[in-house]
Amino acid sequence: MAQRTSHRAAPEHTHPDDVSVQTALAALADPVRISLVRELAGSAEWSRSCGSFDVPVGKAALSHHFTVLRGAGLVEQRDEGPRRVNRLRRAEFEARFPGLLDLVLRDEPTV
Amino acid sequence: MAQRTSHRAAPEHTHPDDVSVQTALAALADPVRISLVRELAGSAEWSRSCGSFDVPVGKAALSHHFTVLRGAGLVEQRDEGPRRVNRLRRAEFEARFPGLLDLVLRDEPTV
């Protein structure tokens, strides 16, 4: 039989098409999640594990934020050995909510 | 001297240019405020008083929501006799957050 990469339950994903505007906006209206999305946008796909992000919260909260991002159709996850790697669903999200992601990514904080 | 229309304190407004993406998203990530913005978009400017909107909340909460919308640069208000009439700041908001308002207005709930 085919080789299994993981015996863990695969994370549940929601396609952007099944997401309401309100849910999408709520997902992006949080400073930690905005940081995650921005960092993710600046990295190659599947290159970032959940723990590799520079956000000031514990791993429990971090896990929660990724759940929210998945539920909003913003992030796709895949298990790779012990870690869970991420990908920003740019094209799909853009198709569903044109311009929205760009607004978040372009509006960098004035450091 | 010039005639005064109102002896009330004029409502404080925030221009969309002075609003962060996060604030804008948070303002639009609420069902009641989404309803207000949609109804407002379907009416002539300055034609709707605060109490004329069909939302399931008391007037105290309603007043609060308009404060949030003003603070996000989404709504402009003017006193007209006993009522406070509203205007959606379409052009200004669109200039600051291109496409965002359209997303909210286009995504009508499937009734």
Place this chain on the structure above:
DNA sequence: GCGAGTGTATGATTTTCATCGAACAGTCGG
């Protein structure tokens, strides 16, 4: 100027959400 109509302010209540600590579950290298 009274009273109805409209909106704001205040304080309390409720709900929602972000967060943490601790316990648990896979994965992988030795």
Place this chain on the structure above:
DNA sequence: CCGACTGTTCGATGAAAATCATACACTCGC
């Protein structure tokens, strides 16, 4: 098989936000 590493789950906590009821302020027609 053990131990380090990664991430999830659970329960509790705290903060923020929505809501309400009440009281107050302003406008206007009578």
